[in-house]
Amino acid sequence: MIKIQLTPGWGLPWLEVDVYEFKPSNPELLRQFQHLKDAKTGQNMRVEKASPPLGLQNIDYIEDVTKYDTHVKQIATHFMPIFVGRYYAGEKEEFAKQMFECLVNIDPAQGTEQKLLTEVYYLIMTTYIVSHTLTIPEEHKVEILSKLSNYGPDDYGDKTSPRLANRQIKHFYARLQREMMKMLLGRLQNMLEGSRGYDEWTDAFIIVLGLAIATEGILKNVNSILDSRVGQGDCEMSFAEESANEAVRRIDGCFDIIIELFQKKYARSCNPIKDCKNDWSAKITQPGMITCLQKLSSLIQDKRNFLEERTRVAVSMHNWRQYTSRITARFLLSFL
Secondary structure, three states, X not given: OEEEEEEOOOOOOXXXXXXXXXXXXXXXXXXXXXXXXXXXXXXXXXXXXXXXXEEEOOOOHHHHHHHHHHHHHHHHHHOHHHHHHHHOXXXXXXXXXXXXXXXXXXXXXXXXXXXXXXXXXXXXXXXXXXXXXXXXXXXXXHHHHXXXXXXXXXXXXXXXXXXXXXXXXXXXXHHHHHHHHHHHHHHHHHXXXXXXXXXXXXXXXXXXXXXXXXXXXXXXXXXXXXXXXXXXXXXXXXXXXXXXXXXXXXXXXXXXXXXXXXXXXXOXXXXXXXXXXXXXXXXOOOHHHHHHHHHHHHHHHHOHXXXXXXXXXXXXXXXXXXXXXXXXXXXXXXXX
């Protein structure tokens, strides 16, 4: 048994797991594709990296779910400012990061529902972890990998990740992601179908904005997975492009319905994004939320040209790095 640490991103807490070295029957388990953004061109690059043959020593559903849930809770409680930076690392335009910071900086002590914000954070964090490779921290890499039966100092580069263990661990984060997505969609449906009006506006707004942020991550991950399948020789690029584009268009259609239902429900009674100079204290009782909406309104006006450009980004595997802010732009511009 080998004890290893894995991190979802620089500055975020490690996850410690017990693994074992296996003899791979499939050479694909000894390599892994990671997607990086070319600093000069801004284009996506598929990079092949060597992967150590390590899998989880034991899989205990109840114990493991608790472990991974605790890891997400740790990030949500103590590392949200760092997480925001990691989530949008590599983005030249800072709109998305600043928008997310508006949510994170809401003071729950001022009346904002902490439980709802935490659920939204959980969805976004699990989406991020599922979409990114868990890697061995550089400061632990030699110590861990030197325990392998066949190890050479030059065998593994930076951002090394055990592909099998990575896949096994992501199963649990994906389950947490699905549960949180289902819960938030259920809450939103009850709000949109209910008789209550503007008194639920802020909760519905937070849910839709959180869903938009997470959905953009999901769409990019769909493209990343299919591009990796091309690299592995599992499918042709034409099939990958067709499948990815179909998935994006399908999800686009679903989110357009969510935006339409939200505006039909609340547009007449409450629009603090457009009418941010009005006194909303009678309708929105959380002062922290009013401050958040005022900052968002100013940000949307300042970045309106960028947001309109993002709504026009064509559905294509060549453009998936530009999917950031594409859905949130459609939602936020619907208030103007």
